[in-house]
Amino acid sequence: MRHLAERLSETHELPKRQANEMLTQVVEMITRSLKKGEKIRLTGLGILQVRKRAARMGRNPQTGEAIKIKASKKIAFRPAKELKEAV
Known part of the structure; x- marks a missing residue:
């Protein structure tokens, strides 16, 4: 996931930390949705x-x-x- 965060930060001119946090939140949201059966x-x-x-x-x-x-x-x-x- 680190590589995706680096590419995301470069593409959108974001700090790497912020891009990594965004990806982590997306994974957490997907996990919660799957737990609900969605x-x-x-x-x-x-x-x-x-x-x-x-x-x-x-x-x-x-x-x-x-x-x-x-x-x-x-x-x-x-x-x-x-x-x-x-x-």
Whole structure:
């Protein structure tokens, strides 16, 4: 994130500290929104959202023993068409 803050400060003629604080606040805002279950759409970049994974059965790869995997949440990112085409 430091590199982004440096570029932001150069582009907008801001002190590096201020640019870093702004980026930190953006990350905190995104985190709070994801905790609430909201979908974050960043135009030109993509969509961040929390997805729920159901409990399921799995296998211990070392012993082959069946184990129960607990339900969990994960953060998913779906890139925007513009980002896919640019990369």
